[in-house]
Amino acid sequence: MSDGAVDARYSEAQGDKKGTQPLLVLRPKTTAEVSAVLSICNAHGQRLVTQGGRTGLSSSARVCEGEAVLSLERMTALDPVDSDAGTIVVDAGVALQTLQETADAAGLMFGVDIGARGSATVGGNVATNAGGIRVLRYGMYRAQILGLEAVLADGTVLSSLKGLAKDNSGYDLNQLFIGSEGTLGVVTRACLKLHPKPLYESNAFCALPSVEAAITLLSRLRSAMGPMLSAFEIIFPAVYESALRFSGKQRPVQATGDVYVLAEIQGTKAEVDNERFAEALIQACEDEIVSDVTVSQSPREFRAIWELREACSHYITSCSNMVGCDISVALREMPGFLSSADIAVRTADENASFNVFGHLGDGNLHYIVGTEKPDAVTDAILSCVKAANGSISAEHGIGLDKKQWLHLCRSDAEIAAMRRLKAAFDPNGILNPGRIFDMPAQQPPEKDARS
Amino acid sequence: MSDGAVDARYSEAQGDKKGTQPLLVLRPKTTAEVSAVLSICNAHGQRLVTQGGRTGLSSSARVCEGEAVLSLERMTALDPVDSDAGTIVVDAGVALQTLQETADAAGLMFGVDIGARGSATVGGNVATNAGGIRVLRYGMYRAQILGLEAVLADGTVLSSLKGLAKDNSGYDLNQLFIGSEGTLGVVTRACLKLHPKPLYESNAFCALPSVEAAITLLSRLRSAMGPMLSAFEIIFPAVYESALRFSGKQRPVQATGDVYVLAEIQGTKAEVDNERFAEALIQACEDEIVSDVTVSQSPREFRAIWELREACSHYITSCSNMVGCDISVALREMPGFLSSADIAVRTADENASFNVFGHLGDGNLHYIVGTEKPDAVTDAILSCVKAANGSISAEHGIGLDKKQWLHLCRSDAEIAAMRRLKAAFDPNGILNPGRIFDMPAQQPPEKDARS
Secondary structure (H helix, E strand, O other): OEOOOOOHHHHOOOOOOOOOOOOOEEOOOOHHHHHHHHHHHHHHOOOEEEEOOOOOOOOOOOOOOOOEEEEOOOOOOEOOOEOOOOEEEEEOOOEHHHHHHHHHHOOEEOOOOOOOOOOOEHHHHHHOOOOOOOHHHHOOHHHHEEEEEEEOOOOOEEEOOOOOOOOOOOOOOHHHHOOOOOOOOEEEEEEEEOEEOOOEEEEEEEEEOOHHHHHHHHHHHHHHHHHHEEEEEEEOHHHHHHHHHHHOOOOOOOOOOOEEEEEEEEEOOHHHHHHHHHHHHHHHHHOOOOOEEEEOOOHHHHHHHHHHHHHHHHHHHHOOOEEEEEEEOOHHHHHHHHHHHHHHHHHHOOOOEEEEEEEHHHOEEEEEEEOOOHHHHHHHHHHHHHHOOOEOEOOOOOOOOOHHHHHHOOOHHHHHHHHHHHHHHOOOOOEOOOOOOOOOOOOOOOOOOOO | OEOOOOOHHHHOOOOOOOOOOOOOEEOOOOHHHHHHHHHHHHHHOOOEEEEOOOOOOOOOOOOOOOOEEEEOOOOOOEOOOEOOOOEEEEEOOOEHHHHHHHHHHOOEEOOOOOOOOOOOEHHHHHHOOOOOOOHHHHOOHHHHEEEEEEEOOOOOEEEOOOOOOOOOOOOOOHHHHOOOOOOOOEEEEEEEEOEEOOOEEEEEEEEEOOHHHHHHHHHHHHHHHHHHEEEEEEEOHHHHHHHHHHHOOOOOOOOOOOEEEEEEEEEOOHHHHHHHHHHHHHHHHHOOOOOEEEEOOOHHHHHHHHHHHHHHHHHHHHOOOEEEEEEEOOHHHHHHHHHHHHHHHHHHOOOOEEEEEEEHHHOEEEEEEEOOOHHHHHHHHHHHHHHOOOEOEOOOOOOOOOHHHHHHOOOHHHHHHHHHHHHHHOOOOOEOOOOOOOOOOOOOOOOOOOO
16 A cells, blocks of 8 residues: 655645655555554554645645655545436545536536646545635535545544435534544545536626625625526736736726626526626616626637636746735625735735735635735734634635634634544544644654543 | 523423423523533533424423523524625524514525424524425525534533635534534524525426336426526325315315425526426426426415425324324435335334325435334334435434434444544533433543543
8 A cells, every 4th residue: 555665746735835755655545445544553643644636725735744645546436426316426536627527427517616626636625625616606615515434543434425415313424524624534435416507607707996896796696696696706906917918818808997806607598697697787887886897798708708717826826925815704894804904914015916816705815915024924914814803714724834823713712622623533643633723732642542 | 590480381392292390491691691501510510401492303402300401592682684795693592483584674585494483493403404495405504504603511602603605714613513403512693694585486286107207307307497496395195185185275286196296496587487497397297207287377376385285294293193204315215215114114003104295305205104103113114214325314303202213324433423522522411411322321420521
């Protein structure tokens, strides 16, 4: 189950955060093998870091000193789609894109999409409760999960792959493993919900005079389009202009705005749904909520609008000296947060450059700043998040990178409860130790710390 | 915080399962008071049973010997609706119907509806992860919850009422309290998601030749209607005929079927959506999937169709000597389950009478049998659930009533993991003890069993 020489890829991580060399790499092929590995490591207090596609953005999977890598890259089996039920059971090492393509081939769709789809795996997506562009319509990854198979630190296998839409027979243990970044168990398989394919989709790109106007437009489109509204993205002017230059793409609207919005609908009937969508947008123009708008009239135009949104991410990836915060605040707090963060960041670094975009429909912004003072700028942004009663991680997780700021959005009581869970399920602290939070006393591991 | 004399209502429960007299009744008005009560009870090992509307169907809230009642009936505050965000924060003692009416007055809707709406409370709904008729469209109660305030056995308050759609900052502790039937903490407040009101709704009543045909119809309507399909209920002939007699209502279709289906859509535009709905149903008639169908053409007809479904529940409530199982199985297992359960129940009691109806869209049946041999019949039904790899409780929970059968659908490893959680969060076993499962050694309570 282990390679002789350790390949360098296991030490790679996003950006410039390279992990150390792992002690060894374990590459189990089945849940039973994962169980055997964990049972032995637990008995010997050997710390492990679980790896999927290593695309995480907060260094949960980065190798720390003294850790072995538990890579699920060989667990890539997919069961056939159950079309009547709209479900599929897949191994943790399956790439998101493979899952999407398998659903598509069966005439269905998977509800989560993120940029790293080609490498990010189901196991990592579960462990980080991945979000992305269509949370507004389909929810986070948590909402896609009908059941999991997971292995506890002591090798216990918990299997819940029945594919039941409703099951209130005792505690839902699956929830423990979703978004806990591999610290409570290793997810090996998942039963996932698939959705009917949209019969029709369209999008629009708008220039708006203010973020307040964007929030009003969101509220109006929610009322007008109901569950059809499937994405509502915001782009601020600096990153919009940079993404246009970087990608060489055409401006979708001629007017300039204080903010730009990409709204998407997934409907059932082209003429009717797009007419309603266009009506709501035209009314918003007449009411001076929107300054300028383009509604896509073809699949080509639809893709072009999405490509501009994706160009924002590509532009950011091409830059160096960027610090990124993935934050969320309630919509009513958003305008105040943006003003205060702007001032706080400029105070921390007068030369800071701002790149702000994200999923406004979920109150989630990627707030990315070009700066030579990363810690001071991060402090500034996340302190404003605290003041706005928001979250310092909307979708990327805490990992190693953000744990020093966790107390800004979670109370001492909450962090103590997280530690209670960690102590109950991983008493020797072998699973992704030090991710999200540290345990108070890092004593030498015992065979059963609770006895 | 306690009444002098104990009112008899705290010992009431559904049906004929009366609780014993509680030692005393505690009626806190705030989360701080709940915290003070739990802290004192925990120090003295005083067992508590938490009560909301006492409408639960598996006796989680029934008083056992030596327990005090913690009633949240005085916690009935509602914050104003946040219309832009589509959220509301309410106290645990608020009735579901009050929540629904408050959402409605703000131009929004709450996604869960159940028959006990007038008495059932938000706290009880959270603790039992309530389901109901529109899970297909809006999900279980879990999917409505953006955050909770809850009190642990030792009085620790965990508060997460920020109303964030996305928050991956560490463990989602809310999940611990959803569906754990009050055994891990006391939910005192909830931040809940509200949905846009449907612009248009319609329903249809069908007679079909078989349960297989009903499953095919479900699959077709999912494809044709996408997210508009909001309910898909099944009624078997015996309870259909009894409900018609009991209620004196008209037959919605003239043909008789081997099963009957009520399907509902929530759409945006009457002509277009109902035309598509009718087309799919007519095609199903031509393909002999459906024998006869009525599509509602007015709000009056829409209500009349729902009233027939509700008459099934009212008829069952009027009967005595009924044992009820609230089960779910994967759709592909449903026909086999029904055949085997029919044989098994007749073997257990040759005079048994069958009343089967429920939420086929979720694989959830209320399988209710008139019998003089309740334990043998329950054994028979739930053994068939085990064989079909289903759940012995789809939405009602386990409580005191079903815990002897929990092992039929949850593994020893899963039940051990549930006990690990219970030991970590309620080491003295004061919160709803003995509900869902028993702890292995019921030792006399210590001040801190973990130290």
